[in-house]
Each structure stands twice: as C-alpha cells, then as structure tokens.
Amino acid sequence: MKxxxxxxxxxxxxxPAWLEGHLVNTDLAALVAELEAVHGEQPDHLSLTxxxxxxxxxxxxxxxxxxxxxxxxxxxxxxxxLLELQELILTEGGPCWLDASAEAAGKQDDLERV
Amino acid sequence: MAAxxxxxxxxxxxxxxxxxxxxxxxxxxRAAREAFExxxxxHAPLLLAFLSSRVHASDRDDLHQDIWQRVWASLPxxxxxxxxRAWLHQIARNAIIDLGRKKRPAPLADxxxxxxxxxxxxxxxxxxxxxxxxxxRCLKALKxxxxxxxxxxxxxxxxxxxxxxxxLRPEHRPTSCSIWQRHNSKPAWRELWDEARRAGNS
Numbered sequence: 001m002k003x004x005x006x007x008x009x010x011x012x013x014x015x016p017a018w019l020e021g022h023l024v025n026t027d028l029a030a031l032v033a034e035l036e037a038v039h040g041e042q043p044d045h046l047s048l049t050x051x052x053x054x055x056x057x058x059x060x061x062x063x064x065x066x067x068x069x070x071x072x073x074x075x076x077x078x079x080x081x082l083l084e085l086q087e088l089i090l091t092e093g094g095p096c097w098l099d100a101s102a103e104a105a106g107k108q109d110d111l112e113r114v
Numbered sequence: 115m116a117a118x119x120x121x122x123x124x125x126x127x128x129x130x131x132x133x134x135x136x137x138x139x140x141x142x143x144r145a146a147r148e149a150f151e152x153x154x155x156x157h158a159p160l161l162l163a164f165l166s167s168r169v170h171a172s173d174r175d176d177l178h179q180d181i182w183q184r185v186w187a188s189l190p191x192x193x194x195x196x197x198x199r200a201w202l203h204q205i206a207r208n209a210i211i212d213l214g215r216k217k218r219p220a221p222l223a224d225x226x227x228x229x230x231x232x233x234x235x236x237x238x239x240x241x242x243x244x245x246x247x248x249x250x251r252c253l254k255a256l257k258x259x260x261x262x263x264x265x266x267x268x269x270x271x272x273x274x275x276x277x278x279x280x281x282l283r284p285e286h287r288p289t290s291c292s293i294w295q296r297h298n299s300k301p302a303w304r305e306l307w308d309e310a311r312r313a314g315n316s
Contacts, residue, residue, distance in 0.1 A: 003249070005268050012272050024159065026166035026174075033242030037249035038268045073270035083167055090164045091203045101159035 005034040015072055016064035023086050024101035026108065035079035046074055048084045059085075061094040126198035129153050134190040150186055157199065158182070161206060168210055181209050 004027055009018050022031050051067075051074045052059055058066035067075075075081055089097050124132075129149040136146030161181065165174050184205050193201055253261050266276040 008268060008270075010272075012270070015270060024163050026163055028163065029167045029242050030245060032167070033246040034249055035268060037246045038253065038265050069270070076268060076270045086164060086167060087203070090160050090206075091197075091199050093160065098156060098160065101163060102155075105159035105162065 003034060004031045005038070012069060015069075016067065019072065019075065019082075020064050020097075020100055021104060023082065023089060024097065025104045028082060028086055032079040032082055035076060035082075039077045039079070042078050042080055044074065044078050046078050046081065048081050048088065051075060051078070051081060052085075060089070060092050061096070063096050063100070124149075124152070126153060126156070127195060130189060130193055130198045131195075133186070134193065136190065153185075153198070154182060157202060161202065164206065165210070169213060173213060177209055177213055181206050184209065 004022070007018075009015060022028050049056075051071050053071075055066050055068070055071065064072065075085070129152050132149035133146045133153075136143045158178070162174070162178055165178055165181075169177055181202075185202065188205075253264065256264065263276055266279065271279075
C-alpha cells in the first residue's frame with residue numbers, strides 16, 4: 001500500500017499543482033482517507049464555500065494557485081472538502097482543469113502500458 | 115495551471131446538439147458519432163476521476179462505460195440544452211446510486227454533503243477504510259513530537275514552520291517525505307506500517 005499523502009512537496013509553492021494532480025486523478029479517495037487519518041474528520045467544520053470564499057471562480061478558471069495558502073491548508077485539514085471540490089470541478093471547472101485531467105489520464109495510460 | 119484547450123473547438127452544447135440530430139441521415143449519424151467522441155475525449159478523464167473517488171475500482175470502468183452509453187442513448191430525448199456538464203453529472207450521480215442499490219451495501223453511518231446540497235454516503239472513504247485505520251494505528255504509535263510533525267506537514271505547513279514550532283534543529287529538518295528517516299524513526303515507522311498492514315490483512 002503506497003501512501004499518497006507522504007508525497008506532499010516540501011516547497012509550499014508546489015502544493016497547488018500537487019493537489020490539482022490528485023483532484024483530476026484516480027487516487028483522491030486514498031489521499032482523503034490518509035488525510036482524515038491524520039487530521040480527523042472535518043476538524044474545522046468548514047464548508048467548501050468557507051474555504052473558497054471570493055476565489056471560487058478564480059479556482060475554477062485558473063486552478064488552486066488562485067487560492068491563498070490558508071485555503072490550501074484548510075483543504076488538507078478538512079479533506080472531505082477535496083471530494084466536494086472535485087465534484088464542483090467536474091461540473092464547472094474551466095479548460096485548465098480539463099487539460100490537467102487529460103494530461104493525468106495520458107500519464108496513467110502510459111504507466112499501464114509499461 | 116495553463117489552459118491549452120483549443121479555443122475554436124465547438125462547445126459542449128453544440129456537440130450535444132449534433133448528437134441529438136443523429137437519426138436524420140447516415141451523414142448525420144456519422145457526425146453525431148464524431149461529436150460524441152469529442153465530448154468523451156473532453157470529459158471522460160474528469161468523470162473517471164470523479165467515479166474513482168466514489169465507487170470501488172472493480173466497478174469503475176464498467177460504470178464509466180455505462181454512463182457514456184446512457185449519454186448516447188438518452189441525449190436526443192432528454193437533454194434539453196443548457197449545461198451539458200451538469201446533465202452529465204446528473205447521469206453519473208444516478209448511475210452511482212443505481213450501482214449502490216444493486217450491490218445493497220451495508221448501512222453507512224457517515225453522510226457526505228455534496229455540492230448540490232444532497233447527501234450521499236461517503237462510500238469512497240469506506241472503500242479506503244483499511245488504509246485509514248492502518249495509518250491511524252501507525253500515528254498513534256509514533257512519539258508525540260513526530261506525530262505532531264506529521265500532522266503539521268500534512269496540513270500544509272512548511273518544514274521551516276514545523277521545525278521552528280517544534281524546536282527542531284535546522285539540520286534535522288526532513289526533506290521530501292522522509293520525515294521518519296531524518297528522525298531515526300523510519301525503521302520504526304516501517305515496522306509499524308508492516309504490522310498495520312498485517313493487521314489489516316488478517
């Protein structure tokens with residue numbers, strides 16, 4: 001069993017891209033389970049609206065780089081919100097999310113071929 | 115995240131309209147197939163990621179195929195224009211619910227509120243329960259300082275912040291995911307992890 005969460009990048013600047021990769025990939029449930037084991041279930045009782053605040057549209061159009069560091073930390077500490085965010089991206093995510101998901105799927109296909 | 119999608123590509127709704135016209139002629143049918151493939155290429159990866167978080171891996175690919183079959187079959191009569199992705203999402207939600215009914219899962223205790231305000235059992239988290247339990251056992255077995263280090267690190271704090279808060283010397287700062295290695299506890303972690311895995315498999 002490979003632990004997904006332990007691959008979290010050292011550099012906080014890389015955190016948005018790392019999380020985006022999991023949001024558009026097939027291992028998000030594993031990451032959420034691991035983060036819940038570490039932080040508990042919704043320790044801060046936040047909603048996705050609380051976290052995204054006025055950055056909702058920016059996140060949907062530009063990705064998680066539009067979210068302040070505190071917002072990213074809230075997602076990690078309340079990992080079920082990642083599942084909600086993934087669902088929001090499915091219905092409203094902009095071209096950048098579609099591109100990221102296509103890229104992730106391409107990499108997955110390459111891995112399965114090896 | 116930079117967008118590279120071709121801005122001149124037809125919209126989802128234009129492609130959906132093409133599919134809806136498919137019975138008019140052989141030519142229209144071919145055009146509908148191409149439009150359908152376009153929608154599939156555009157949305158299948160995100161849909162697959164969404165399904166992966168909500169159903170067991172062994173059901174995922176069949177369910178994914180089933181959803182696209184539903185799209186092809188029902189689009190001419192049921193898609194009334196508007197937001198195609200919202201409609202696709204609704205079909206996916208219904209397919210997941212149908213799958214859950216077929217499998218008659220055990221009662222689930224932990225509801226998860228979704229974007230549309232409805233509740234759905236947190237099935238994906240139950241699927242990963244073994245992983246969660248094992249990690250919890252390992253964390254409990256770590257020294258409190260190390261457990262706190264793990265929590266802070268996986269809460270998005272930088273190593274500098276974490277080490278400063280825990281008064282760790284800079285030269286002891288862990289790099290990448292090797293928290294335990296730098297604190298001489300990786301072997302212990304591995305041992306605990308193996309034990310947790312054995313317990314999970316027994």
